[in-house]
Amino acid sequence: MIRYTLVCNKRHEFESWFQSSAAYDKQAKRGLVTCPVCGSAKVEKAIMTPRLARADSSAPEAQEPAAPSAAASPGPMPAVPGPATPVAMISPQEQEFRKKLKELRDHLVRNAENVGPRFPEEARKMHYGETEHRSIFGIASPDDAQALSEEGIEFSPLPILPDERN
Ligand SMILES: [Zn+2]
Numbered sequence: 001m002i003r004y005t006l007v008c009n010k011r012h013e014f015e016s017w018f019q020s021s022a023a024y025d026k027q028a029k030r031g032l033v034t035c036p037v038c039g040s041a042k043v044e045k046a047i048m049t050p051r052l053a054r055a056d057s058s059a060p061e062a063q064e065p066a067a068p069s070a071a072a073s074p075g076p077m078p079a080v081p082g083p084a085t086p087v088a089m090i091s092p093q094e095q096e097f098r099k100k101l102k103e104l105r106d107h108l109v110r111n112a113e114n115v116g117p118r119f120p121e122e123a124r125k126m127h128y129g130e131t132e133h134r135s136i137f138g139i140a141s142p143d144d145a146q147a148l149s150e151e152g153i154e155f156s157p158l159p160i161l162p163d164e165r166n
Pocket of ligand 1: 012
């Protein structure tokens with residue numbers, strides 16, 4: 001069985017069941033399909049929009065009430081009081097690197113002379129041959145460091161370990 005929505009030449013819409021689409025064609029051609037309102041035999045299939053066709057089957061689903069309990073959150077996360085601090089998760093590789101960095105730093109500090117703020121001056125003396133070359137370390141302002149670099153004096157920043165407290 002197949003159900004058609006039909007419309008007559010006076011725009012009356014009605015529904016009718018047929019054995020098949022071929023059976024509808026045959027009956028319509030012979031004038032056997034008539035409008036129940038006005039009796040006109042000039043009927044044709046109404047254009048079924050997809051929305052109209054789907055309305056019957058989807059209507060009960062659309063009427064289902066929403067389940068607010070399922071979407072409810074289990075409650076707010078407890079706030080953590082206190083100031084923020086820098087934190088890190090350090091991988092084993094980085095732990096190893098950090099260890100090597102510390103070894104390098106310790107080695108430098110042990111074997112080099114701490115010249116403190118005289119670093120730029122001492123570095124220049126060595127660079128221009130006024131004193132013997134040796135390892136030194138100290139402090140240099142960004143301006144000093146740039147000036148030394150422009151004079152072609154090679155130096156390295158001393159590795160700083162972020163969490164060292166001494
Ligand atoms: Zn009609």
